[in-house]
Amino acid sequence: SSPDSEGVTPELEKAGLLNKTKIAEGGRKLRKNWNPSWVVLVGNSLVFFKDPKSQNPDSWKPGNSRPESSVDLRGAQLQWANDLSSKKNVFKLRTITGNEFLLQSETDSLIREWYRTIQNVIDRLDKE
Ligand code: I3P
Numbered sequence: 430s431s432p433d434s435e436g437v438t439p440e441l442e443k444a445g446l447l448n449k450t451k452i453a454e455g456g457r458k459l460r461k462n463w464n465p466s467w468v469v470l471v472g473n474s475l476v477f478f479k480d481p482k483s484q485n486p487d488s489w490k491p492g493n494s495r496p497e498s499s500v501d502l503r504g505a506q507l508q509w510a511n512d513l514s515s516k517k518n519v520f521k522l523r524t525i526t527g528n529e530f531l532l533q534s535e536t537d538s539l540i541r542e543w544y545r546t547i548q549n550v551i552d553r554l555d556k557e
Contacts, residue, residue: 439472443546448533449477452513456527463516466497468532470546473554475500475522500524503554507547520544 449466451459467478479497504525511519518540519533534540 442470444469447543450531452531453527453529470550473502473550475502502550505551507544507551
């Protein structure tokens with residue numbers, strides 16, 4: 430049988446490189462600090478990796494590399510936020526705990542695909 434025959438490894442939905450900045454922590458505003466981040470959508474979580482070495486398809490697997498941080502998408506809110514940045518293609522993700530992130534890509538199709546996929550996960554969790 431496969432190593433995951435019991436289905437304990439959550440499904441990888443999407444992974445890729447986005448620009449990221451955290452703008453609030455528990456509702457408290459933070460100073461922006463944009464950085465490229467390897468973003469992995471797996472199960473109910475969005476996981477961020479800082480290390481460029483982590484940028485491979487196996488990165489998300491438990492134990493393969495250490496995430497910088499992880500966001501629970503249950504109860505999260507997503508909105509386009511081009512008013513919050515001088516950059517184009519920016520959306521804001523707000524967690525139920527009041528952490529806020531901006532995510533951005535220069536590639537229109539890519540950022541739209543991320544928005545759609547994250548919103549689908551949020552919608553799925555809302556219905557549970
Ligand atoms: C910020 C930096 C950010 C910029 C932000 C600036 O300056 O230039 O890139 O956000 O604009 O304050 P600093 O490096 O001195 O902190 P955007 O790139 O998203 O526009 P803001 O203050 O209008 O958010």
